[in-house]
Amino acid sequence: MATDPFGTDLRLVFTRGREGADLAAGFSDLESVSGLENLVQALTLRLLVDRGELAGLGHPRYGSRIRDLIGEPLDRPNLELLRRYVRQELLRDPRVAEVVQVAVTPHDERRDGVDVVARVRATDGREARVEVSLDGA
Incomplete structure (x- = not known):
């Protein structure tokens, strides 16, 4: 039997903004996620967690620096820096061979948050x- 290179984890249900994620519960047990779907979940977590937020758990370099720029003017140079932060963080996962595309779009004219859409090529x-x-909150 071949092993899944992307592993298995508990399935998370993400909520918009800073509210976070909850474990997904099935009829009689917690749900799991495997394969490429697990990779997507892991990469989503990497982007949502702020760099250093897990230092107390022994992971001081885990997480992204995206929020460092939320609240700053989201002009062309800062949007490019955000794209670079996203690309760097996605490539930290050894299951990612290449980041194909990254788009970062401010939410609205207040620019207090961003939407990130990325395409990765797995190993x-x-x-x-x-x-x-x-969101900036």
């Missing part, structure tokens, strides 16, 4: 889409 050659929405 097995398949592509996956990662989407997160981050």
Whole structure:
């Protein structure tokens, strides 16, 4: 039997903004997620967690720096920096071979949050889409 290179984890249900995620419960047990879907979930978490937020758990470098720029003018240079932050964080996962595309779009004219859409190529050659929405709050 071949092993899944992307692993298995508990399925999370993400809510928009800073509210976070909850475990998904099935009829009689917690749900799990495997394969490419697990990779997408792991990458989503990487982008939603702020860098250093898990330092107390022994993971000081885990997480993104996206929120460092929320609240700053989301002009062309800062949007490019956000794209770079996203690309760097996605590539930290050893199951990602390439980041194919990253788009960062401010929510509205207040620019107090961004929507991120990325396409990655996994180590097995398949592509996956990662989407997160981050608010300044």
